[in-house]
Amino acid sequence: MQPLRREILALNLHAQNLQDGSFNTSANQLAIDELRPLATSLENMSAQLRSERASLYQRELLLDTVLQSSPMALILTNYHDTVLMNNPAASQLLTQGKKFAGSKLNSLTQHMPLLHQAMLTKQQGLLRLDNTEQAVWHLSISQFQLNQQQHWLYLLKPLTREIQREELNAWKKLLRVIGHELNNTLAPLSSLAFSGKQLAEQAQQAALSRLFDTLSERCAHLNQFVQAYIEFAKLPPPQADRINWPRLINQLQDHYDFELQGELPTRHWHADPQQLAQLLLNLLKNAHESGSAAAHISLRCTELASALQIQVQDGGGGIAAELLQQVLVPFYSSKPQGSGIGLTLCRDIAEAHGGSISLANYTAGDSSGSAVSGLRVIVTLPEITPT
Template sequence: AWGSPPPPCCVPNPGAPPPVAGGGDMMDCDTTGIEPDLAAALREAVAAKQDMLFTEPTGNEDETYHISCRRLLLHGRPHELLSIRRMTRELSRQEVAVWKKLIRTLSHELNNSLAPISSLANSGRELARRGDVDALPGVFHTIGERARHLHEFIGAYSRFARLPAPRPERVEWREFLAQLRHQMEFTTVGPLPPEAGWFDRGQLEQALINLLKNAHESGSASEAVELAVVATEAQQRIEVRDRGSGMSELVLTQALLPFYSTKRRGTGLGLALAREIAEAHGGQIRIANREGGGVAVTLVLPRPKD
């Protein structure tokens, strides 16, 4: 039956270096031989029958993996196929292309704003020379609007590039979420941990605002945008869920790229900034499609040892 426990995990491509503790291979092994955080993600993917994208700290470089779980019939018997793709190199290649696109975008936006500002400055100078001062307020207003647009545009990118080191502190969850609710609408699911969290209040608030904003823009009903917090001895897990249209496999594998966006006016910085904040705390981010539609984004942050 589909609901029966799956057989031990097998990797049909031994040429692909899998992330196994000690550098071994995964052929015919169960998840006990895999790095603990990856094993947990594998168990979640198998249990939820969902696609998942997450990062895993490994030494000097973070590794990014895409996990997908599919059902199939083979010789008349049901099987579950678990596919693990190491996305780090592909994402690095795509990031180079993204940076090139960013340079073109910045040049385009700068030219679009500076050209009319220059033209209006010349017009204003000519109006002043002729003594036509009645038209000057309109000229100055338009220059101000273009300058404001340029400031907001560049500010979004500079905030991403200048993320300071986090300064974690003890934060009561109830107070923190009450403050967050003043800025974004969401429903809290499940009880909050009785013990205080440990994180940089400002940075986590910014990350969650971005995630909640994405959830509301996903096509989900507002009442279906949820936030859950679970704490263990070693971790704090904050999950934002929606019931929008979900992500295709292509979008899911590129969702963490800076400046990648499927929105017409999106900056592509929301998920990338959330990832930067999670990793700056020594944690990780996971993105998964939900059964029944929608996306769940989970920030996994470490808790200090007492």
């Protein structure tokens, strides 16, 4: 019985290791003879448990990575309204990036009345949170049992960009239809005005000739106006190429005066050169039209880990706080002769590159110590790998 006892002890030790979660050990094969089928079954069980544990670990790692990088705010609470888990997006939304696991969710949302009421009454749907970077959010709430206790999962998805994109696409579609109809009308009008001017000159009718001149001039002006909108509506997808920064800055300075602050980017950044130049020209044009002195208009590039920030700043006094978001809406302009597509085109170009544009008023001291206020526009472009 002694050899059989050694086999049983070896298999018992292997089983205890499995029970303790150690799946990388096995029974001493030299001590196994009569009970080899049982030992083989335990070996197969160990291999399967090792594989399943590795797979489970990889899934947990993937889930954690998704939650940590997701723009959607996630909050898990128990039935006492205590926060058990949240991701960085939720921290940024509610506490400016501070951790709040273990806090009461009810107290964390007091400064956001609409969100507070929606979570309190478990009301799902769209919310407008004006004091956040993304204004429009969708709240969804799930209830489930975990460890035989009631839990709540709150998901807040930012929808501002999606809504703006759909709104922009709708405007572009409308522009294409209107532009087509106007072009069909302007072409014969211009031709008739030209023919009428020739007939008036032949009949020596100077007053009538001047009338046709005015008509032709207004047709040409309207055609330019329409073409500008059509160009905006048909913005092609960006063709990414390596940016030649010295050439780009020289092109911009040929059109507008500004101060280049800091150094030019040293890493290889890729974007559509023509679209990027158009974006920056629009921003510099707005800066000069704000009434700012040229000495207070500046451009700065900042290289981040995986994105590039381009800042254009002026000293024109800024924009009223309630108009900061409206200036990005198509056709809205605070200028009497403005078309309302300049900043919208800038936003369209930035988002076509996968980036974003933000506007903010600022006040700072200049080199002489005087206070200067104006508008600061930051364009953020992600790092693009060329294909």
